[in-house]
Amino acid sequence: MYEFAVTPAVTQIRRRGVEISEVLAGSIGAELELEPGDRIIRVNGRTVRDYLDFRFQASGETDLVVDIRKRSGEDWELNIERDEAEEFGLSFEQIVPRQCANECLFCFCKGNPETARPSLFVRDEDVRLSFLYGNYTTLTSITEDEMQRVIEQRLSPQYVSVHATNLEVRAYLLGVDQERADITGKMQRMLDAEIEIHAQVVLCPEINDGEILRRTIYDLAELHPRLRSVAIVPLGLTRYLNDERLTPVSPEFCRRTIDEVSIIQDDLRARLGATFAFLGDEIYLRAGRQVPSRKHYGDYPQIEDGIGMVRSFANEFKALMRRLKRKPLRNPEKLYGTIMTGTIFAPVLRQQVERLNRRFQTRLEVVAVENEYFGGDVCVAGLLTGGDFIAARDRVQGEFAIIPRVALKSDEPVMLDGVRFEEVQKEFAVPLYAFDFASLASALESGFVDPDREALETSFARPVRGQHALAPASF
Numbered sequence: 395m396y397e398f399a400v401t402p403a404v405t406q407i408r409r410r411g412v413e414i415s416e417v418l419a420g421s422i423g424a425e426l427e428l429e430p431g432d433r434i435i436r437v438n439g440r441t442v443r444d445y446l447d448f449r450f451q452a453s454g455e456t457d458l459v460v461d462i463r464k465r466s467g468e469d470w471e472l473n474i475e476r477d478e479a480e481e482f483g484l485s486f487e488q489i490v491p492r493q494c495a496n497e498c499l500f501c502f503c504k505g506n507p508e509t510a511r512p513s514l515f516v517r518d519e520d521v522r523l524s525f526l527y528g529n530y531t532t533l534t535s536i537t538e539d540e541m542q543r544v545i546e547q548r549l550s551p552q553y554v555s556v557h558a559t560n561l562e563v564r565a566y567l568l569g570v571d572q573e574r575a576d577i578t579g580k581m582q583r584m585l586d587a588e589i590e591i592h593a594q595v596v597l598c599p600e601i602n603d604g605e606i607l608r609r610t611i612y613d614l615a616e617l618h619p620r621l622r623s624v625a626i627v628p629l630g631l632t633r634y635l636n637d638e639r640l641t642p643v644s645p646e647f648c649r650r651t652i653d654e655v656s657i658i659q660d661d662l663r664a665r666l667g668a669t670f671a672f673l674g675d676e677i678y679l680r681a682g683r684q685v686p687s688r689k690h691y692g693d694y695p696q697i698e699d700g701i702g703m704v705r706s707f708a709n710e711f712k713a714l715m716r717r718l719k720r721k722p723l724r725n726p727e728k729l730y731g732t733i734m735t736g737t738i739f740a741p742v743l744r745q746q747v748e749r750l751n752r753r754f755q756t757r758l759e760v761v762a763v764e765n766e767y768f769g770g771d772v773c774v775a776g777l778l779t780g781g782d783f784i785a786a787r788d789r790v791q792g793e794f795a796i797i798p799r800v801a802l803k804s805d806e807p808v809m810l811d812g813v814r815f816e817e818v819q820k821e822f823a824v825p826l827y828a829f830d831f832a833s834l835a836s837a838l839e840s841g842f843v844d845p846d847r848e849a850l851e852t853s854f855a856r857p858v859r860g861q862h863a864l865a866p867a868s869f
């Protein structure tokens with residue numbers, strides 16, 4: 395359902411063990427003459443299926459017997475002694491996601507144009523990726539083996555798409571039968587084993603809103619504190635996802651939902667001492683209402699799902715303003731350029747940027763970029779494509795332009811329509827940068843003479859946790 399740093403299953407053949415992709419010079423791995431392409435098959439007699447297994451089975455062990463299938467086809471058995479904290483210096487192939495067995499009404503895969511790149515059609519449902527990246531699973535088809543693994547390897551927290559505790563409604567939304575839709579026992583088993591869960595509801599008007607939503611929140615609140623929080627995010631429709639059973643989310647629907655849910659939030663805060671059920675930022679923005687205060691979000695338990703990012707962004711922006719007051723900009727007039735973002739976040743960003751311009755005499759502009767690629771009500775920055783930015787290039791003012799880093803793949807400078815960042819750069823008459831907030835702030839503070847390209851490039855090396863691409867608070 396979401397974009398993450400994994401390879402689609404269709405391009406991979408499953409072999410035994412896990413393949414080593416890199417060996418750090420001078421590490422134990424190098425001393426043992428391990429090489430990229432070798433596979434680790436077993437550790438201390440236990441099968442290794444992926445790097446999580448390797449990490450789990452090797453962790454804390456100082457004496458290990460490791461079975462290797464060399465790239466050449468030879469089998470090695472290595473007896474290894476190491477200090478407990480000593481790293482192996484190995485990197486591994488990416489996890490191949492397990493696919494879901496649902497047919498959700500609102501599945502984003504159905505909202506992609508035919509030409510979208512193959513990884514956007516991967517319907518992942520994988521408890522490992524839930525643990526590693528905060529991807530949601532529905533648990534409808536989790537196997538006993540996977541359940542045992544979550545518990546044994548402490549793959550906590552898990553992120554579970556509940557959508558509704560009413561079985562009939564859940565089954566309808568997921569396109570499965572009610573028996574499969576019922577995950578009460580599975581969630582309870584995880585919670586009993588002290589695995590934390592964060593739940594999600596994709597809110598579909600006239601299906602799981604109103605009384606169904608109220609019941610869902612209260613049923614889940616019964617499982618607090620191990621079920622830590624519920625994120626309620628609005629249905630997103632593209633021009634390709636136009637199932638007539640789905641009703642688009644309107645500003646009026648958002649206002650009604652805020653009014654209904656804030657009563658429940660107040661009640662639960664009084665009883666549980668925490669907000670517990672959080673509405674997605676997009677609901678407040680579409681309703682034309684202020685996002686709640688910092689206190690509402692507590693320790694931001696669903697920030698991985700983009701919940702509270704607008705508030706967090708406003709706070710970070712304030713901190714930036716304070717830093718700039720202490721150490722004023724040397725040549726603020728040089729800071730003349732344009733920041734491009736999705737239509738939903740542009741007004742919020744523009745307000746902040748105008749304060750910055752007034753206070754420090756910078757000349758930054760904000761351009762709201764329409765999403766022509768997906769169409770529908772898609773308005774977040776992370777789903778903008780190369781073609782969308784190119785179409786908006788004539789609206790750029792000043793001497794540089796910035797696009798949100800989140801619009802690029804997490805591990806490669808390529809956009810959702812397959813257009814590479816350098817191709818977009820070529821289409822712009824001014825230098826174009828892809829920044830997250832931290833790199834934007836540091837570029838501003840350093841006078842934005844020539845932002846550090848290396849920082850930009852190295853940021854592609856790490857996978858992004860969570861589904862920030864779908865969060866509105868990105869510029």
Ligand code: SF4
Binds near residue numbers: 501
């Ligand atoms: S669980 Fe539903 S929304 Fe997610 S990938 Fe499967 S069908 Fe799509």
